[in-house]
Amino acid sequence: MKQYKEGVRGIAAPFEKEAIANYKSAIERGFALKGYSEWLIRAHHELFQLDPSQLSYKEEQAAVSSEWDSTSKLLSKDEYKDLKFAVDSNSEANTVREASKLLGKNTEDLGALMALATIHHAKNEPGLSEIILTRALKSSPNEPAIFHNLGIIYLERGDLREALASFEKANELDSKHLPTVQSLASIYLKYFDYKRAYEILKPMKSKIYEGLSRSTTHQLEMANGLGVASANVGENDEALSNYDKVLKVDGQNTSVLLNKTILLAERIKSKDKATEVLNKLKFLADDRDMQQKVRYLEGQISQLKD
Known part of the structure; x- marks a missing residue:
């Protein structure tokens, strides 16, 4: 079974590399031309699934809404x-x-x-x-x-x-x-x-x-x-x-607590500080998506050196 899985991975690897290269090229071209579209979002997510190291993105939350200027x-x-x-x-x-x-x-x-x-x-x-x-x-x-x-x-x-x-x-x-x-x-x-x-x-x-x-x-x-x-x-x-x-x-803004945890855990690599912020987030996380992110970050933090 192990040999079978390795064989499948070996066959898929060249196609995966080509897909990564294509997505990366398309994203770069989209940014250069300001070709913002749902396809660009999808390409970004697909590339993240294939090889997260190709992107700076770490699943942070950053929604900003537009607002009419009432002058x-x-x-x-x-x-x-x-x-x-x-x-x-x-x-x-x-x-x-x-x-x-x-x-x-x-x-x-x-x-x-x-x-x-x-x-x-x-x-x-x-x-x-x-x-x-x-x-x-x-x-x-x-x-x-x-x-x-x-x-x-x-x-x-x-x-x-x-x-x-x-x-x-x-x-x-x-x-x-x-x-x-x-x-x-x-x-x-x-x-x-x-x-x-x-x-x-x-x-x-x-x-x-x-x-x-x-x-x-x-x-x-x-x-x-x-x-x-x-x-x-x-x-x-x-x-x-x-x-x-x-x-x-x-202090209870879960999006910012999540982003700060990601920063400390995956960019700065500070185990103690990341754990401290994550503990606050765990207490406030009240939806399934956020709870899944908390569990993922717990795994990432556990791999950091003390």
Whole structure:
């Protein structure tokens, strides 16, 4: 039986090597062309199953969601006080009334147009939002929030390539526009493009951590995403620092505890520290998938030297 299995492995080995080479080449080409697709995710997972050493990925969790920019900064001006209250109250009637007053004075009022686009997006009326944003773009072609929100509409429509182009244009106009950074990071991390995720998130580190708390969900996601991206480009100390900052305000975040355990066990190779974090995760792991990851990491840690 042993000889039979060895014989089968011997026959399969050349095909496996070819598959590994093909997957690796396809992934590299996909990243180079920004050809993000479900196939790229599948190729990444297949390559991980065949030969994990070909990838930096260690099964970390790094989901970052995209978020509509309600342009609260723009609407914070005194002239928009009533309009902002209407938008924040999610009142279509009041938003339309206040926006109409402003547009009666200036048909190109950016705050009024963005408020109308926001309220229609909230009501799941992307077509109307897109029409209003396109109108706003004619008079404010350098406003990143317009391109970002158009990108959100394209993304929700399933047009990833168009969304990416719109987000990139917004980032080109203002590289510090946090909603755009968040949206780009969500795409890069979803498709395992850690280099681009790191490059887009790192310059925003101080802004991401400004006012970080358990309630700032999107900032927590970005901070964790920066940690995962850092680890996957070889910046282990930076990754550890990011995880620790998140855990300081959200100590029961299982995704971050998992990522920190992976970092300590599989990258830094610190048995004692990895065990300490894993014990916290074991106590909090309440679903089958996380429990399986805990068992796997227990096995990995047991093989580390004391």
